[in-house]
Amino acid sequence: MEHAVEIENLVKVFPAHFGGRPVRAVDRVSIRIEPGQVYGLIGPNGSGKSTTMKALLGLVAPTSGTCRIFGADSLAVDSREQVGFLPENPYFYKHLSGAETLRFYGKLCGLRGKALDARIDELLELVDLNDARDRRLGGYSKGMLQRIGLAQALIQEPRLVILDEPTAGVDPIGSRQIRDLILALRERGITVFLCSHLLEQVQEVCDQVGIIFRGRMIREGRLEDMLAIEDQTELVLRDAPPELVDEIRRLVASADGAELVRAGKPRTTLERLFLRETVDRAE
Amino acid sequence: MKTLHRPLNPRRIGVLAFHTFTQLVRMKVFYFLALFAVIVIGANFLELPTHAAPESSGVELLYAIKNTSIGCMSLFSIVIAVVATGLLLPKDVEDRTLYTILAKPVPRLDYLLGKFFGVAALIFVSLAVMDLLMSGVLALRLGGVLEQQRAAAEAFGYPPDLIESQLAETRALGPTWNLQGAVFVVFLRAIVIICVALLLSTFSTSTLFTAIVGFLVVFIGFFQADAREAYFQGTGVLGRIGSAIMTTVLPDLQIYNLIDAVIEGKVLKALDLLKVAGVTLFYFIVYTFASWLVFARKEF
Ligand SMILES: Nc1ncnc2c1ncn2[C@@H]1O[C@H](COP(=O)(O)OP(=O)(O)OP(=O)(O)O)[C@@H](O)[C@H]1O
Ligand SMILES: [Mg+2]
Numbered sequence: 001m002e003h004a005v006e007i008e009n010l011v012k013v014f015p016a017h018f019g020g021r022p023v024r025a026v027d028r029v030s031i032r033i034e035p036g037q038v039y040g041l042i043g044p045n046g047s048g049k050s051t052t053m054k055a056l057l058g059l060v061a062p063t064s065g066t067c068r069i070f071g072a073d074s075l076a077v078d079s080r081e082q083v084g085f086l087p088e089n090p091y092f093y094k095h096l097s098g099a100e101t102l103r104f105y106g107k108l109c110g111l112r113g114k115a116l117d118a119r120i121d122e123l124l125e126l127v128d129l130n131d132a133r134d135r136r137l138g139g140y141s142k143g144m145l146q147r148i149g150l151a152q153a154l155i156q157e158p159r160l161v162i163l164d165e166p167t168a169g170v171d172p173i174g175s176r177q178i179r180d181l182i183l184a185l186r187e188r189g190i191t192v193f194l195c196s197h198l199l200e201q202v203q204e205v206c207d208q209v210g211i212i213f214r215g216r217m218i219r220e221g222r223l224e225d226m227l228a229i230e231d232q233t234e235l236v237l238r239d240a241p242p243e244l245v246d247e248i249r250r251l252v253a254s255a256d257g258a259e260l261v262r263a264g265k266p267r268t269t270l271e272r273l274f275l276r277e278t279v280d281r282a283e
Numbered sequence: 284m285k286t287l288h289r290p291l292n293p294r295r296i297g298v299l300a301f302h303t304f305t306q307l308v309r310m311k312v313f314y315f316l317a318l319f320a321v322i323v324i325g326a327n328f329l330e331l332p333t334h335a336a337p338e339s340s341g342v343e344l345l346y347a348i349k350n351t352s353i354g355c356m357s358l359f360s361i362v363i364a365v366v367a368t369g370l371l372l373p374k375d376v377e378d379r380t381l382y383t384i385l386a387k388p389v390p391r392l393d394y395l396l397g398k399f400f401g402v403a404a405l406i407f408v409s410l411a412v413m414d415l416l417m418s419g420v421l422a423l424r425l426g427g428v429l430e431q432q433r434a435a436a437e438a439f440g441y442p443p444d445l446i447e448s449q450l451a452e453t454r455a456l457g458p459t460w461n462l463q464g465a466v467f468v469v470f471l472r473a474i475v476i477i478c479v480a481l482l483l484s485t486f487s488t489s490t491l492f493t494a495i496v497g498f499l500v501v502f503i504g505f506f507q508a509d510a511r512e513a514y515f516q517g518t519g520v521l522g523r524i525g526s527a528i529m530t531t532v533l534p535d536l537q538i539y540n541l542i543d544a545v546i547e548g549k550v551l552k553a554l555d556l557l558k559v560a561g562v563t564l565f566y567f568i569v570y571t572f573a574s575w576l577v578f579a580r581k582e583f
Binding site: 059061078090095149 | 295298309310378380388389
């Protein structure tokens, strides 16, 4: 089967500037993503995530190795037909309004006429920017820019979406919307390649995860496999009377070889608390 | 779908050019035109000291209008060609808008051509507006000048055919097709300068550098033909090659000087215009190709 993304032994060395040493930003990284999967790339700042994505889009040329999108080499323009890209910290043309921005990118992809109009309306609705559609981007907030960027990436209904920190600077409500959007994309069979520092979100949406450190791929695999602690089992009870808990403790103590590691109240996350107190209250 | 992504797709270049045009318009470049209007209309009211005979009075005024107008057009077209072109590319890199454009199926050559045609369209429209204004003012003034001259000549009792030939001479100083030709030559010169600025901005990332070097190249361009003559005179084949290389690397802007002759009322020959257009096309192809060579390898 054709891979959605196929990065093979990618090496990217940035030449030295002003007597500094050359930077080996990506070092023999290989990534394969099957169509329909959501792949999350995580790693510390400066570990080469953005560089890998740029190489995949042909924005930087690999020092060695190859990148392919649905079988087409990234250095060829054709490979970009099926891909949408949201760069990190995106800034778009400040003089265009939201709708004009989408129109511009849509036309670059060869869309036009009624189909383009309909697509623009649909996307503005999707990213919740309908109210701001005729405002110039110069007056958009960071989160709004991020959302218009996401809409722009989806304009030609690409089969692969590459998102470089899609939720950076977005409030928890917006970032939950983006998460839901990514899940909706997966639902429709669209491949997503993202990187993020919000590990909790990565955990929520990704099928596959790769951890990159100083340009090298350290761990890679299915999220479930990587996170499961093989020798432990979790029980979460609701409204359990203390006697029942004591009973379970006793049972565990009497069982052979089993051990109770921890019992107590699970905590909600700050994110869930924030959402419960803001959006869920409003609804 | 595949053929859509070959370079030189006119529709895609059109989209990029139109966008560049709007971008510049929204940067309020057209405010310059208001200033131009003030200058041209101001030149119209100049009371020039006249030393000419009464039957040719008013001629200086026509010269003055043309001189100031074409001078302003030249200045405007050169400044916009250097500054606007030099600004666009580094801005796209800085704002990372370039990432999003090149991440779409847009060949880099098309991107460059889009920028080129956007700036060229802006200059074309501006020159057309200025031309219209200049021609209007000239036509208005010419009528008055002709009447004045006829009255003076008749008072002197000149024979009618002499009067007619003199008036025809004056008419050649009005809004003729020649003059439109000269404005077109101003536009052609702007095209060469846009190409130079575009090439410069592909390897510099600073607007200031592009602007300064761009103006330097323009400045040299106005003198380089003389320099070439002084350097390579009588140096044989090698000299001719050197001279050819020099005119290719640094555009020779002296060939556009026929604008001045036209202001003087000389006839612009079709052959000369064709020659200038041919040279412009040559520079356009050479510089755009060079820009593309640099830009295609560029990383962001
Ligand atoms: N154009 C460039 N020229 C020189 N070095 C570069 C260039 N782009 C990136 N680098 C270097 O490559 C390394 C990887 O950068 P990259 O942007 O890929 O990191 P990242 O994983 O995306 O980090 P972050 O989480 O901060 O976004 C860094 O050390 C960076 O300094
Ligand atoms: Mg990054």
